[in-house]
Structures are given as C-alpha cells and as structure tokens.
Amino acid sequence: MKKTFYISTAIPYVNAKPHIGHALEYVQTDALARYQRLLGKDVFFLSGTDENSLKNVQAAEKAGVSTKNFVDEHYTFFYNFKDALDISFDDFIRTTEQRHFDGAQKLWSLFKKEDVEKRAYKGLYCVGCEAFYKEDELVDGKCPDHKTVPEVVEEENWFFKLSHYQDELKKLIEKDIIKITPEFRKNEWLAFVDRGLEDFSISRSQERAHGWGVPVPKDEGQIMYVWVDALSNYITALNFADDGELYKKYWQTCEDRVHVIGKGIGKFHVLYWPAMLLSAGIPLPTEVFIHGYVTAEGEKISKSLGNVVDPYEVVEKYGTDAVRYYLLGAISSTQDGDFSVERFEEFYTAHLVNGVGNLTSRILTMLEKYNESIISVVNKETSDFRLQTSDFWKKIEETLQYYNFEESIHSINNFVAQLDGIISEQKPWEKAKNGEDISGLLYQLAEGLRHIGLALLPIIPQSAEKILNQLGIQVSDLENLEIEREWGRLEPETKVKKGELLFQRLNK
Template sequence: MKNRYYVTTAIDYVNAKPHVGHAVEKIQADVLARWHRDVLKDDTYFLTGSDDNSLKNVQSAKKAGKSTEEFIDENAKSFQGLKGMLNLSYNQFIRTAKKEHFAGAQKLWSSFKKEDIYKKNYKGLYCVGCEEFKMEKDLVDGKCPDHLTECEVVEEENYFFKLSNYQKKLEELIESDTLKIVPEYRKNEVLSFIRQGLEDFSISRSVKRAENWGVPVPGDEGQIMYVWVDALSNYITALGYENEGDLYKKYWLENENRVHVIGKGILRFHAIYWPAMLLSAGVSVPTQILSHEYLTINNQKISKTLGNIINPEEVVEKFGIDGARYVLLTSLPSSKDGDITWERMTEKYNADLANGLGNLTSRVIKLSQNLEFQIPDVKPDGKISEYLENFEIDRALEYVWMFVRKANKYIEDNKPWELKKADENRFKEVMEKLNSDLYIISQLLVPFLPETAEKIKKALETKKTEPLFQRIR
C-alpha cells in the first residue's frame, strides 16, 4: 500500500486580507505536500482554509460597515486567491462557516467524555485579538502585549474542559514523539508548560458575547462554542468526520502521517488543547506538529497598526511566482524569526535566481545544441528528506543551491566554450556532466519551485530556453 500523508495549515481569521506572513506558511506546507505527492509518490492530501467564526471577524465587519457574512466572504476570497497567485497545490480550502463543519464540530463536542465537561461561573480577562483569556501576569500595563488593547472583563456561565484529566497522557505522547513536535526546542517548551500543571479552559461563550456568531453548543441554546474548539476541529471536519466518510477514514484514521503546519504563536492550542479534545472524543491525535517562526518586516512585527504590511501579490508582481516562493521561503529560518526588506529580497533574487540558477540554465542549454544526452535516474534525495522531516526548508534550499553553485563553478573551471574547438571529446564529457547536474537540480527543485523545475526539464529536452529569471533593480 502507498504511504499516506495528510498536511494542513492554520486556518486564518478572515478579518483582513492575507499578508506575506500568512503566505509563507502556505508555501511551506505546499513544499511538504509536493515533496510527498510528486517526489515520494505518497498518497497526499493538503488542506488549508479560513476561520470564519471568530468574534474578531464580527467586530472587523462592523468597523467596515458590512454584514459579517459579506465581509468574511470577501476576505476568504482573497485567501483563496493565494492558490493561483503562489501556485499552491492544496486539495481543499475549508470554510468554517459551512454547515458540514458545524455538524462535525458539534459531533466532536458531543463525543467528549461527560466527566471532561462542566459548567461554571467564570470571571476573566478576554483579548478578542488573541481570542483567548489572559491572566493578569500576561498583561503589560493592563494591556495585551500582542495587541496593545485592554482586555474585556467577562463574567458569565461557560462550559469548561477538564484539561488536567489529560496532563499525563499528553506528556507521554509528546515525550515519546508519538505526537512529534518540531523543532525540538518547541517540544521542550510545550513539555515544560504541561509539567507546570494544566488548567481547565473555557470552551464556550454566551450567545450574547459571541454576538450570535459561531457554532451553537449542542443541547444548550444559550451557548456558542469557543472559537478555538470549532476552529481546531476543521482538520477532521474537512475530511467528513461528521459522517466518518472516505476521506476521514483514509487520511485521519488509516494514515500514519497527520501533520499540522502552524505558527509558534498557536502552538499550545495545537499541542495541548487539540490533542486533549481528541483524546476525550476517542479520536486519533495528530502525529506531527511543525511550528514555524515569524517573518518580520524591517525588524518589526507585521501589523496593520504599524502599516508595514507587504502583500503577497506585491512580491509576486516583482519576482514572479517561483521568485516569490524562493525569496519568502529562504527568508524564514527554521530556528528564529526572519526579517524581510525589499532590498534584501531583490538582492537574493538577483544573486541566486537570475545569476545563479538562471545563468546556469541558459549557459548549459546554449552549449548543448546538437548534443544528445541520457537522462539520469534520479531518486528522492536523502538529505532533502532529512531537512524536510526536520522542517528546515531554508536549509533544504541552501543544500539545493550548493549544487547550483558547484555547477556554475564547474563551467568556469572547464570553459566548455573553449573546449568545443580544442577537444571535442572532453567537451562532450563536460557537457554530459552539466546536463546531468542540471537535470538533477531540476528534480531537486520540484517541491520548492515547481514551475521552474518543469521549465528546466523542458529546456533540457528541447534545447530551447528563455531567461528563467530576469534581473531586476
């Protein structure tokens, strides 16, 4: 039987249009999906989507003077537009406003063990920006440090989930890598958080506070599910968990690779709340959580308030689709935040794509006219596999570019244009190696720059090439 691989991204709040921070995560997940689907030939399913049910969406719609539905439809379309814009190969874009998702989320809720849920009066500080209750100690001058807004004081009767019932089990799962958290330092962070003791968390809110938006709690007309409870369930509702349909069986139940790609800011929700909820409902937990760092722009957090947002379409306009994929992927290291500026992106594009790969391709093709070569047999590269397993996409690309630089150096060292007249046999040998190297590079590029990989392969076949990447200023 073929290996199966299910990979998801976070579903974004659709209270605004996507920026490069959203885009880079989708590209990362796309790399993993393409690696498994197109290189390893695994039976792969790639999911992304939008979180339609947050209170944030409701409030932003109001500010924009639109109905919530109209507002989220508009923004969800922009997120869906990333597919063509960035050549994403996802199989489904789930919208949590749709009724199948509601039914699935409600089924999950109804499957929670009775002893895990209780109702109580609660008073707390809520940040709508984070969609999360905060502790006094989390605040700076009484404000959420991420949103710089004052929290809302909320006092109402809510349902709570007894997270402490799962403390031991979660610790075991994560420690043993049954639920593998990558990178390792994030795993350790989650483990130490669990070991401090897990507190129960509120999993519903009053219909009034939710402004009657979201998934109703089954059997209680006064309560709407806490948005994270319904949002997290998208990973299985999208597969038809509601009716335990074929996709759900294939990619969740009968699959060893259930992989979530997310940002570090929402790791706890994915590594603690989500598996605890699944354990309570008697459903398998994910097998891997890959946590990425953030992009910053000019060393500042990407923020509407700061007005420093770069949109993915601007990046694509300047560098093309694969150019944008390349500069964004290489700007985000696996171990720390990555900073982008237009200047640095342009430099990188010119050096690595226009001069590096583009130049290599055009020189090899021009010198190969009237020559015939065997296409080498290329197997999936072990090193790339290792990097991608460790969610080190930047390092995987660094590794591919080592081949590009080597091949360019080989041309400089051997000067085939001089050999052509002086030593025909040697010329053929040199060109044979360059054709083979370039073909291997094209295959290494498949998950990262799929269009470029295809163009190089075609150029090698037809001996015709147009510049792959134009130099830009």
C-alpha cells in the same frame, strides 16, 4: 497501495488582509506537500479560513455589512494564495460551511461526559487574541500582544477539563507520539505542561457571540468557543460528520498527520486539540511543526506601524517563484526571519538570476551550439567524470525531514555553483574549438541540471518544470523520487530545447 500523508496549514481569521507571514506558512506547507507527493505518497493537503471569530463580527459591524457578507468576501484573501503563490492544497475549508458545523458538533458530542462541565465564570478576555488572560499575564493591565485592555466577561460557560489530560499529554509529547518540531519548542511545551494545565472555557453565550458561530449541541443558549470549532476543521473537511471515506483514509488510518502552525498558537495545537481528540476517542496528530514570525525591515509587522508587507504586491512585482524562493531559502523555518526589499533583491539576483537561471541557460546554449540540441553521448558511463549526487540527495532528504528549507536550498545553490565551476574549469567551448568530443561532458552537465530541476520541484514548481521541460522531461511522466534521483536517467538521444530566461534581471 501508496502511503498516505496528511498535512494542513492553520486557518487564519479573515478580518484582516494576509501579510507575508501567512504567505510563509502556506509556502512551507506547500513545499512539504509537494515533496511528499514526489516521494510517491498519496497526500491530502488542507487549508482554510476561520470565520466564526468574534473579530469578524466586529470587523463586519465596523464595515457596515452583515457578518456573512463580510466573510464571504474576505476568505478570498487567503484562498487566492492558490494562484498567487502556487499553493497545491487539495481542499480549502471555510468554517461557516455546513459540513464544518456538522463535524464540530459531532466532535463536541463525543467528549467524555466527565471532561465537560458548565460553570459560572469571570475572566479577562482579549477579543484580538480570542483568549482569556490571567491578571499576571497582562502587561500594565493590557494584552501583551494587542496592547488593549481586555474586557471583563462574567457568564455561564462550558469548560473542558484539560487537567484530566496533563499526564497523558506530557507522555505523548515526551515520547514524540505527538512530535513537536523543532526540538526547542517541544521543550517549551513540556515545561508549560509541568507548570500545570488549567481547564479552559469552550463556549460563550449566544449574546456575547452575537449569535455567530457553531451552536453547542443540546444547549441553545451557548456558542462554541471559536478555537474549539476552528481546530475541528482539520477533520471536518474530511467529512468527519459522516465518517466519510476521506476521514478514514487521511486521518483515521493515515500514517502521518501533520499540522504546520505559527509559534503564537502552539497551546491550541499542542494541548487543546490533542486533549479534545483524546476525550472524543479520535486519533491524534502525529506531528506539529512550529514556524517563527516574519518581521519587515527588522520591525515586527503591525498595522499600526504601517509596515504590513502585502504578499500579493510582492508576487506582482517579482513573480511567484521568486517569493517562494526567498521565503523558504532566506528565512529560517523555525526562528523569526526578516523580509527586507534589499535582501530580497540580493537573494533573487545571486541565486535565481545568476545562479540556477544562468546555469540553465549556459547548459542549454552549449547543447544547442555544440551538440545540435541533442544529448548524444553514446556511453554515459565513460565520460570524463561522474558527479556524485547521493550526498546531495541525502542532504535534501535530511533537511526537509526537519523542515529546514533554508539548508535544503543552500545545498541546491551549492550544487548549482559546483556545475558552474565545472563549466569554467573545463571550458567546453575551447575543447569544441579544438575538435574534442565534448558530448560526455555535456551529458554530465545536463544530467546534473536534471537533478537540480528535481530538487527544485517542491520549492519553485513552475521554474523547476521549465528546467525539466527544456531537458525533454515532462513532469507528469516522472517516477517517484527514489527512482528519479538515480544518476544517469537522462536518456541519450533526448532532444532538448532552450527556453526563455527563467529569471529576469531586476532593473535598478
């Protein structure tokens, strides 16, 4: 039986349009899901939208529509990444769905009695963050993120006693039972735990929630705190409510349960979510990967600065794979990275147009011209040289294991340059003119290109498929990567067919 692998994006609020940072997270998660599938695993990739937020209620009020109509329209902003960015999620959950309400309420009902308690509470609440702040966490009395004065909230709420899990969470994180990647984030959260964990509010009054959200079981006056219901999406989508087959397969017995999130929501995923699961007696995530933020032209992206980069516009202009290649290859996966048009265009031209695009065209042109479009070498072992790809694949494996897409793509670019170098050095056209047999050389080049196509499948799936197709390979016929990455799998006598240019040069 195939090994199972579960991976999720965070679920964004739908009150605002997606920016390029959302696209980064979707593309990173998608590349990992595709890589795991290529390894032969049975992958479940989940995405979705967080629709029970108070922000949506406010945004809908402002737009003069019902909250339901508002979220029904706006969730597509994120769902449509599927086509625009070629995101291969297996399911997309909206937290306004019945299956989510049922699952979230079931999770709540499973909390240990001693872990929840109703208390009178007074606190400072930032709606933008959907979180309470302590006085000393504010900057000049304002939310450090939103620069707005939080509202004073005073009511009876349910509380979750996070303090009960302080020691256990510390141990789980320390021992990588919940592995936090990258390492510096792990250390940050361990230090946070050491400062002491405080109980947190897990419900709000119906009134403050404007009646929007998941009702607390057996307490009709209360609505679940939006994060409590939102986090449960990771299992409610698997039909946790009914202990469904998907839940058993991709969560309960699954070997890897990975969440991909941004650095701003670590607390919820590293502490709140595992504590809730511990209380309910449900298996924990095995890994949380935390990416950085994307700035635009060196500035923090914000609506007030008017520098929101619309991922749909960028895709419209440059194409899906160009955007994926930049997000994965030109932006650090763990630190903050920058989106700049100039850098984007440079990266695109250097690595896609002049890099793999040009190489593919060169190799296919020579096969057509000198070998009648056939990979015809009789004995592939006796040709002039044999490329070493085991180091290349080792590097791909290591870098992707640590979510280091940038390094992974760097290795691919290096391999492309290596093949280009061989062509320039060997000058196959001169050899052909002198009547030498270059079929062995062309075989090696075509086989090298096959490896590049394979390595690019998780990164730029459409272009990678085009490369493989030109070499007479159908992606649906591929074996798992362990087999495919062996040297020499390109069958002699394969008919190749040169395709259109993979990447158009930019008009300046």
